[in-house]
Amino acid sequence: MQASIYHQVHVILCDDKDDFIQRLHDISADQGIKPYKHIRRTHLPYVTDISIPTGINHAETYKHMLSKIYKFTDPVVNAVIEAKPRLNRIMSAYAEIGDQTQRELLFECNMVHRYTKAGQASRSMNINLSKRLHLTMYGTNPLAFVGPDNAADMHH
Numbered sequence: 001m002q003a004s005i006y007h008q009v010h011v012i013l014c015d016d017k018d019d020f021i022q023r024l025h026d027i028s029a030d031q032g033i034k035p036y037k038h039i040r041r042t043h044l045p046y047v048t049d050i051s052i053p054t055g056i057n058h059a060e061t062y063k064h065m066l067s068k069i070y071k072f073t074d075p076v077v078n079a080v081i082e083a084k085p086r087l088n089r090i091m092s093a094y095a096e097i098g099d100q101t102q103r104e105l106l107f108e109c110n111m112v113h114r115y116t117k118a119g120q121a122s123r124s125m126n127i128n129l130s131k132r133l134h135l136t137m138y139g140t141n142p143l144a145f146v147g148p149d150n151a152a153d154m155h156h
Helices: 017-041 059-066 074-083 086-097 100-104 127-138
Strands: 111-117 119-124
Touching: 059 074, 074 111, 086 127, 100 127
Parallel strands: none
Antiparallel strands: 111 119
């Protein structure tokens, strides 16, 4: 007795060899572009856009890069730059901390200063922004979702 078990298999019926070749080509093309479509639909739509210009110097490029992180407004970006003025300083600080939970909290208490008509308002960066920065800068999963918490399931 012989048994075959198939799991998550798609059966494609073809009329002839040419039809088979065309369908195989279409499936291969869809699978090849799938990761890029996934990224485009998530929190990093600019990742697949290679025409984004860099800044005129390293500091401007660093600031522009930080501003692309979801919910990183100019005051938040400035708070990160004030604490760690260069990317290598963020990476070194993360590398020195052995525990991932502690790395995620590295920027939690950094003060974000916002100027309003009434004067200066300050608040701490908060745990969500600190975790988001850690995940973006030091995370190892290139498809990790760092956008709005409730939107993570919309794109999968």
